[in-house]
Amino acid sequence: MITVNGEPMEWKREMTVRDIIDAKRYVFPLLAVWIDSVPVPRDDFDITEVPDNANVQIIHMISGG
Amino acid sequence: MEKMKVLAEWSYDPAKPFRGYTGKTLKVNVGDMTFESKDVSEDMKDKFTGGRGFGLKLLWDSVKDTTKWNDPENEVVISGGPLCGVTQYPGMGKFYAVFVSPLTDQTYDSNAGGHFGPLLKFAGWDAIEIQGKARKDVVVVVDADEKKVKILESPFDDVNAYTVTEALHEYFGDPDDINDRRFSSVLTAGKGAETSFWGCINSSFWDSHRKMPRLKQAGRGGGGTILRDKKIAAVVVKTHDLSGTANNPADVDTLTRLGAKLHKEIISLDSKQCRMRTAGTPHLNEIMNEYHLLPTNNYKFGQHKDADNIHSKVYEKMFTQGIADGCWYGCTMACAKAVDGYELKTGPWKGKKITVDGPEYETAAGLGSNVGVFDPEWTTETNFYADHYGLDTISLGTGIAFVCECYELGLISKDNTNGLDLKFGNKDDIMELLHRLGEGKDDFALMVGKGIHKMKDLFAEKFGADRKVMERIGMEGQGIEVSEYVPKESIAQWGGYFLTLKGPQHDEAWLIFMDRVNKQLPTFEDKAEALHYFPNFRTWFSLVGLCKLPWNDIEPEDNATKHSPQEAARVPEHVQNYVDIFEAVTGKKITKEELVLQSERVYNFQRVFQLRLGKGTRKFHNIPDRALGPVWADEWEARTEYYDNELKAGGIDPAGLSSQEKCDRLQKIRREQWELLVDTVYKRRGWDKNGIPTVKKLKELGMDIPEVIAVVEKHAKPEDQWKD
Ligand code: SF4
Numbered sequence: 030m031i032t033v034n035g036e037p038m039e040w041k042r043e044m045t046v047r048d049i050i051d052a053k054r055y056v057f058p059l060l061a062v063w064i065d066s067v068p069v070p071r072d073d074f075d076i077t078e079v080p081d082n083a084n085v086q087i088i089h090m091i092s093g094g
Numbered sequence: 095m096e097k098m099k100v101l102a103e104w105s106y107d108p109a110k111p112f113r114g115y116t117g118k119t120l121k122v123n124v125g126d127m128t129f130e131s132k133d134v135s136e137d138m139k140d141k142f143t144g145g146r147g148f149g150l151k152l153l154w155d156s157v158k159d160t161t162k163w164n165d166p167e168n169e170v171v172i173s174g175g176p177l178c179g180v181t182q183y184p185g186m187g188k189f190y191a192v193f194v195s196p197l198t199d200q201t202y203d204s205n206a207g208g209h210f211g212p213l214l215k216f217a218g219w220d221a222i223e224i225q226g227k228a229r230k231d232v233v234v235v236v237d238a239d240e241k242k243v244k245i246l247e248s249p250f251d252d253v254n255a256y257t258v259t260e261a262l263h264e265y266f267g268d269p270d271d272i273n274d275r276r277f278s279s280v281l282t283a284g285k286g287a288e289t290s291f292w293g294c295i296n297s298s299f300w301d302s303h304r305k306m307p308r309l310k311q312a313g314r315g316g317g318g319t320i321l322r323d324k325k326i327a328a329v330v331v332k333t334h335d336l337s338g339t340a341n342n343p344a345d346v347d348t349l350t351r352l353g354a355k356l357h358k359e360i361i362s363l364d365s366k367q368c369r370m371r372t373a374g375t376p377h378l379n380e381i382m383n384e385y386h387l388l389p390t391n392n393y394k395f396g397q398h399k400d401a402d403n404i405h406s407k408v409y410e411k412m413f414t415q416g417i418a419d420g421c422w423y424g425c426t427m428a429c430a431k432a433v434d435g436y437e438l439k440t441g442p443w444k445g446k447k448i449t450v451d452g453p454e455y456e457t458a459a460g461l462g463s464n465v466g467v468f469d470p471e472w473t474t475e476t477n478f479y480a481d482h483y484g485l486d487t488i489s490l491g492t493g494i495a496f497v498c499e500c501y502e503l504g505l506i507s508k509d510n511t512n513g514l515d516l517k518f519g520n521k522d523d524i525m526e527l528l529h530r531l532g533e534g535k536d537d538f539a540l541m542v543g544k545g546i547h548k549m550k551d552l553f554a555e556k557f558g559a560d561r562k563v564m565e566r567i568g569m570e571g572q573g574i575e576v577s578e579y580v581p582k583e584s585i586a587q588w589g590g591y592f593l594t595l596k597g598p599q600h601d602e603a604w605l606i607f608m609d610r611v612n613k614q615l616p617t618f619e620d621k622a623e624a625l626h627y628f629p630n631f632r633t634w635f636s637l638v639g640l641c642k643l644p645w646n647d648i649e650p651e652d653n654a655t656k657h658s659p660q661e662a663a664r665v666p667e668h669v670q671n672y673v674d675i676f677e678a679v680t681g682k683k684i685t686k687e688e689l690v691l692q693s694e695r696v697y698n699f700q701r702v703f704q705l706r707l708g709k710g711t712r713k714f715h716n717i718p719d720r721a722l723g724p725v726w727a728d729e730w731e732a733r734t735e736y737y738d739n740e741l742k743a744g745g746i747d748p749a750g751l752s753s754q755e756k757c758d759r760l761q762k763i764r765r766e767q768w769e770l771l772v773d774t775v776y777k778r779r780g781w782d783k784n785g786i787p788t789v790k791k792l793k794e795l796g797m798d799i800p801e802v803i804a805v806v807e808k809h810a811k812p813e814d815q816w817k818d
Contacts, residue, residue, distance in 0.1 A: 035613045056384045057607070058367050061654030061662055068655040071366075088614070088659045089607035091646050 033085045040081045046074040049085060059090035095265050098233060098246040104129035108218030108238040108335070112342045114176030114679040115139065119152060120219045122234055122243060124324055125166050125226025129243050134220055141797065143637040145175030146203045147696040148221045149192030150703060153201065156225060159706055163196035163316065164323050166227045170295070172281075172329075173221035174211030176680050178639025180424070181338045182346070182353035183675060184360065185641030187212050187422020189297070195315040195596075196291040197489075197545045198573035200709040201700060202315030202596050203636060207421030207430065208297030208308070210279040210331055211639055216340045217333040228325040233262070238333035239277075248327040254482045254532075255282040255296040255309060256448070258328050263300060263307045266332050276300035277336065280307070281329040283318030284484025289534030290543025292489040293318025296481060303417050308432065309451050310421050313486035314599055315574065322484070338423075344681035352671050352678075353424065360426045360648050368647045369406070374419075374431035375455035375643075376409040382459065386733070387580045387606060389464040391518045392495035393569050393720055394729050396580040400468040404458055408470050427644050433474050441479055441529050450478040453487075459578035460491020465498055466518025476528055483532030488599075489545060490531075492575035494524060496546050496568050505559035512538045546570040566719040572597035572709070582723050584610040585767055586621040592717040593625060593775050595700050601642070602629040608663060618770055622778040631664070633693035638676065644668070695795045698780075698787045699802065705786060706805045712785040715772060722764040727753035777816060784814040 031040045033049055041048070046062050046069055062069040062077075063086040069077050079085060106129075109116040121130040134148075142151045149171040156169050171192045180186040189211025195202035214222060217238035224234065231248035250258050259280045268274035280298045287293025295312040321329075339346055364370055369377045379401070382388040386396030413431040421430040433450040453461075453473050461476040462468065480487045494516075500506045501516040508515060512530075514523040530539035541552045546568040553559035569576040574597035581587040581598075586609035591598035605624050609615045615624055635642045650656075650667045657666055669686055677683050684692070704710030723740075724730045730737050730753040738748040741756055744763040748756050776783060780791030789806055792798045 034611065035616075054384055055611075057381050058369075059649060061659065063659060070655055071651075086612070086659050088612045088654070088662065090649060090653075090665070091604055091607060091663055 031079060031081065031083045031085055034087060040079070044079050046077045046079060046085075049079065050074065050087065053087070055087060055089070057089045061088045061090060062086065063088070095261050096249060098249055098265075101232065101245045101247055102127035102129075103242050103244040105242055106131060106218065108241060108333070110218075110342065111179075111215055111340060113344055113681050114341050115144070116215060116218050116220050118219055119148065119173075119221040119223065120236065120243065121223040121225065122245070123226035124224065124228040124232055124234065124245055124326060127245055141695055141799075142699075143175065143692045143696065144220065145173050145178070145639050146190040146192055146633070146636040148173040148175075149190055149203065150201060150696065150700055152221060152223050153192050153194070154703060156223065157194060159708070161194055161707070162199060163194050163320060167225060168194045168320060169223045169225045170317055170320050171221055171223045172210070172214065174215050175637055175639030177675060179212035179215050179341050180343070180349060180675070180679060181422075182349040182424060183671070184353070184356055184420070184425040184427050185422070185644040186424065186639060188635070188639050188641050189214070189312075190636045190639075191295055191312045191317045193315070193317050193320050194707065195574070196319050197316050197547065198597055198709070200572070200596070200704040200707045202317070202574075204295070204312040204314045204317055205636060206295060206297040206312035207299070207310040207641065208279055209276070209299040209422065210281055210297045212422060213277070213279045213331045213333055213336070216335050217331050222329075224324065224326065224329065226324065231325050231327045233327055234329045236329075236331045238335060250327050252285075253282075253322070253327050254284045255484055256482050258282045259296065259298045259307045259309065262328055262330055263298065266330060272305055273300070273302050275307070276302060277334050278330055278332040281321070282327070282484065283321045284482055284532070285534060286483030286485045286532040286543070287318035288322040289540055290485060290531055291316045291319050291545050291548075292486045292493070292543055293320070293322060293484050294481075294486040295321060296484065299421060304432075304434070304449060306449060308421075308430070308449070309481050310430065311481060311486070313488060315596070318484040341679055343679040345678040348674055348678035352674060356644065356671065357426045359650055360644070363651060364427070364648055367649065369410075370427050370429040370643065370647055372413070372415060373406040373410045374413065374429040374452075376453065376458050377406045378455045379409070379458055380405050382579065385606075385611065386583065389459055389495070389578050389580050391466050392464065392499040392567060393576070393580050393582070394499070394726070395732050398463055398468065401463065403468040404462055404470055404473070409453070409458065412470060412474065425641070425644070427648065429643060436474055436478070438478065439475060440525055441532075448478060450474050451481060453477045456578045457487040457491070460488050460495075462491075464491050464495040464578060465524055467521055467524070469521065472521050472525070476525065479528055479532060485531060488577050489575040490528070491578065492569050493542060493546055493549070494527065496549065497527075497542055498524075499567055500553060500559060500564065503563065505563060506553055506557050510538060510557045512536055514538070545573065546575055547573040566725050568718055569720055570598070570718070571716060572714050574598065576721065579604070579606065581606070581721050585771055586615050586624055588717055588721060588768060589621065589625040589771055589775055590628075592721065593715055593772065594629070595697065595704065602632060612659070614660060614663070618774040619778075621771060622774040625775045626778045627690070630690045630693040630697055631669075633697050634672070634689055637692060637696060640672075645672075691795070695797050698792060698795060699797055701781070701785075701787055702792075702802050702805050705809055710785065711809070712772065712783070715785060717768055719761055722768060723760045724757045725761070727757065730757050782810060782814040782816065784811070786810050786814070788815070
C-alpha cells in the first residue's frame with residue numbers, strides 16, 4: 030500500500046510515477062512529485078519506480094484563473 | 095471620417111515617466127467639460143503603490159458615501175501602475191479600471207491588456223479619472239503629440255466596439271503609414287452596455303501583423319455601462335513617445351537580464367507545460383472537465399460527455415498560429431489568440447468575415463458548457479458579438495445559464511421570454527437572446543442584462559417565479575456573476591470566490607487544486623492562510639500593472655525540485671523576479687514580504703471603501719447553495735459514489751435516503767462549514783466578526799488615515815470584536 034496525496038492506494042510491483050498519474054487521471058501538465066519528501070524531476074516520471082509504503086505527493090501547481 | 099467637432103480642449107505639458115511614475119494624474123469631467131491635473135505625492139505612492147491602488151484613492155476622493163453607479167460623480171479611473179509599460183519582461187502592459195459598479199453598488203476593479211495603460215503613462219499620466227455625464231455622445235482624447243486633452247463630439251451612430259475602434263485608429267493614424275496606428279489605443283463599450291449592467295470596457299491595440307485593431311476587455315463589473323451612461327463613445331490616448339525605456343527605469347540591465355531568462359523559459363518549456371503560445375487559456379478546457387470543474391448547465395455538473403468537442407486541440411486549430419500574439423510588447427507568453435477570417439452567421443454583421451479575439455477559457459466555458467453548448471464556432475460567434483456590443487462574456491455566460499435553468503424548472507416560460515425557447519443547449523434561441531441584449535429593446539432581454547441578482551427580484555415580481563429556488567441556484571455573490579469554475583467541491587475556493595472584496599471573480603485566489611486535489615490545506619486555518627496570502631499576493635499585480643499569467647502559467651524547470659511542495663506552488667523564482675523588477679524600475683528596494691504588504695494596504699482600504707458605500711460587512715459575503723454542493727437529485731446522481739462518501743465523511747449514513755434528501759443533508763453540513771470558514775478567514779485577515787478591518791490592523795499597515803478610521807469606527811461594534 031502507498032499513500033497518494035494522503036489517500037491510500039494499492040501498490041504494484043514496478044509501479045512508476047507515471048502509472049499513478051494515469052490511474053488518478055491527473056491530466057494537468059504542471060505536476061510536481063515528491064516520494065517520501067524527495068522531489069522527482071518531471072522528465073523522470075516514466076522511469077521512477079515507487080517503492081511500497083511510499084508517501085507520494087503529486088502536487089498540481091496552481092495555474093488556472 | 096469627417097473632422098470631429100471640438101467641444102472642449104485643454105493644453106498640457108506631458109510629464110516624462112521617471113522610475114515608473116509620471117507623478118501626475120488627469121481628471122476629465124465630461125459633464126461640465128473641465129480638465130484638471132493633480133500631483134502624485136510620495137505618500138500616495140507609499141500607501142497605494144499605483145494601478146488599482148491609485149484608482150481607489152482617486153475614486154475615494156471623488157465620490158460620496160451615497161454615490162450610486164449612475165450618479166455623475168461616479169468615475170471610471172484607469173491606471174496602469176509603476177511597472178506598466180515595461181517591455182523587457184513578459185506581461186507588463188495591463189491597466190486597472192476602478193468604479194462604483196452597477197451590479198454590486200460598491201467599488202469594482204477590472205483589468206485589461208491592450209496598449210491603453212502603457213500609452214496613457216507615456217502620454218504623461220499615471221491615471222485618468224473620468225467623471226460627469228455628457229449631454230450627447232462624446233469622444234475623450236488624450237493626445238500627447240499635440241499636448242492636448244480634448245472632448246470631441248462623437249460622430250458615431252453605431253457605437254459598437256469594432257466600428258468605433260477601427261474608425262478611431264484610422265482617424266488618429268498617419269494616412270500614409272498604416273502602422274502609425276499603433277501609437278493610439280482606444281477604449282470603447284458598445285450598444286449593449288447602454289441597457290445592460292454587464293457592460294465591458296474594450297481596450298485596443300494595433301496588430302501590426304494583421305493590420306487591424308484587436309480588442310482586449312476589462313470585462314467585469316459593468317465599467318462599460320458607466321462609460322455609456324456618461325455618453326462616452328470612446329476614450330483615445332495617443333503618443334509617439336514610445337520606447338523600451340520610456341518608463342525611465344533605475345536599472346535597465348536587470349530588467350533585460352530577468353526578461354531574457356523568462357523569455358527563454360517560456361520558449362523552451364511552454365509547449366510541455368500550459369501551451370499558452372498555441373492554445374491560449376483554452377488549454378484548460380479538457381483539464382477542467384477531467385477534474386469536474388468545467389461549469390456545465392449552470393454549474394450543476396463539472397463534466398460532460400461532449401466536452402471533447404471543445405477540447406483545446408479544436409481551438410488550437412481554429413486559432414491562427416505563428417503570429418506573436420502578445421497583448422503588449424515583449425510578452426512572449428503570447429496567449430492573446432485570435433480566430434481569423436471567421437464568417438459571421440447571425441446578427442447585424444451576418445456574412446461578414448472578421449477576426450475574433452479569443453475565445454479564452456472563460457468564454458469557452460461560460461458561453462459554452464455552462465449554457466449547455468459544445469460548439470466552438472457558436473462560442474466564437476457569441477464572443478465576437480459580446481465584445482462588439484460591449485458585454486462581459488463571463489457574466490453573460492453565467493447569467494444566461496441561470497436563465498436556462500429557470501426556464502427548464504418552469505420558473506419562467508416562453509410567454510415571459512418573448513417566444514424564446516431557452517433550454518440548455520438551444521443555440522439559436524440563446525444567440526437570439528444575445529442579439530436582443532445587444533440591441534437593448536426587448537423587455538425580457540433588458541431584465542436579463544441587469545444580472546442575476548436583480549433578475550431574481552424581477553422574475554419573482556413580474557412572473558411569480560419562486561424566489562427561494564432562484565436564491566439557491568443563482569450563481570452570484572455581492573451582485574456579480576461567478577466566473578467559470580465549479581467551486582462546490584473546494585471549501586477554500588468557496589472563500590476564493592465568496593470572501594472576496596468585489597464578488598466571485600477568480601483573480602483573488604484559485605485554490606481548488608491545492609485544497610481538493612493536492613490536499614495541502616487540510617485545516618480551516620490552512621485554508622484561511624491561503625485566503626490571506628494569495629489574494630494579497632495577487633492584488634499586487636493590479637497595483638503595478640502586470641498580467642498574472644507569466645507568474646504561474648509557466649514555471650522554471652527546477653521549480654518543483656528546488657522547493658518544498660508548499661513553497662513551489664508560489665513559484666518563488668518568479669516572485670523574486672517581481673521583487674527585483676520593482677526595484678529595477680522604481681529604484682525602491684522591497685522584499686517579498688513588503689510586496690505582500692503593499693497589497694494588504696490596498697486590500698484593506700478597498701474593504702473599508704465598500705463599508706463606506708453601505709456594503710463590506712458579513713451579510714454581503716453570501717454564498718448560494720449551488721456553490722456549496724449539489725442542489726438537485728440529478729447533480730447527486732451524476733457522482734453518486736463520490737457524494738455518498740462526502741455524506742459519510744460528515745457522519746451521515748446515506749443508506750435509505752433519496753438523492754434529494756442526501757443533497758439537503760450535505761447542504762446543511764456544508765453551510766456550517768461555510769460559517770466556520772468565514773470566521774477563520776476574517777480572523778486571519780485582521781477583520782472583526784462582521785468582516786470589518788480592525789483599527790489595530792489598519793494601524794499595523796500604516797493605513798490609519800483619519801477618514802478611513804472614521805468609517806471603521808462608525809460601523810464597528812464592540813460585540814463583533816474577537817475576544818483574544
Ligand atoms: S500572458 Fe497573455 S494576457 Fe498576459 S500580457 Fe501576455 S499575451 Fe497578454
